[in-house]
Amino acid sequence: MERREKLYEGKAKIIYATDDPGKTILYFKDDATAFNGAKKGTILDKGVINNKVSARLFKLLAENGIESHFIEQLSEREMLARRVEIFPVEVVVRNRIAGSLAKRMGREEGPELPMTIVEYYYKDDDLNDPMINRDHVLAFNLATAEQIDEVRETALKVNEVLKNYMFERDVLLVDFKLEFGDCGGRILLADEICPDTCRLWDRQTLEKLDKDRFRRELGGVEEAYLEICRRVCGEI
Ligand code: UDP
DSSP, X not given: OOEEEEEEEOSSEEEEEESSTTEEEEEEOSEEEETTTTEEEEOTTHHHHHHHHHHHHHHHHHHTTOOBSEEEEOSSSEEEEEOOEEEEEEEXXXXXXXXXXXXXXXXXXXXXXEEEEEXXXXXXXXXXXXXXXXXXXXXXXXXXXXXXXXXXXXXXXXXXXXXXXXXXTTEEEEEEEXXXXXXXTEEEEESOOSTTTEEEEETTTOOXXXXXHHHTTOSOHHHHHHHHHHHHHSOO
């Protein structure tokens, strides 16, 4: 597989074309941003860890019948993936109260929710990714009814698989963000699933093992990412 021109550079990844028009190479960087780019930094070897953790989790999901854009891990920082047209909707799944939900509802972080919450955000940096609902998705033609319903169903399935897998590794899956794309009419889970995009707490101590350590300047960022990599990719 030959790496060709750069198609897109995001905050954490660079997307390259390949000699196959149906495939892309994702290159994982160490750059870290928070609060829509207002806080910038680097997390040493984050790209290596996020690539490895994402590859493991996409494989796990495939083993459980959930297809994604993932084809194979090519190198420490490169992943081969199917080329998709990303929907401009970020899907957040929540099992516990944390982050923007805690703020919006005026609650402390931590408690388990009596039911899983699925939220949609309109992907637009200039607007700060505002929260939207299913009606907005349809009224603004961001996806069709069939597509958004399939996205929601898949997101809930992903949650069940990941929550159980993490729990067996002494990790609580608090919440996470998914992105989906169109691949020739087929909806595919895309992007990455890693400590940048998930809140992951130690099951015993509730210690944060994710990007909140960077966002909130808690220290021990690299150590937390490594610990997640060890638990997710290593033996139980
Ligand atoms: N998230 C993400 N990218 C975003 C916004 C959120 O990956 O642009 C993830 C975040 O890591 C967390 C979940 O989605 O696991 C819910 O985030 P929340 O809405 O609480 O926003 P935050 O507090 O991260 O701003």
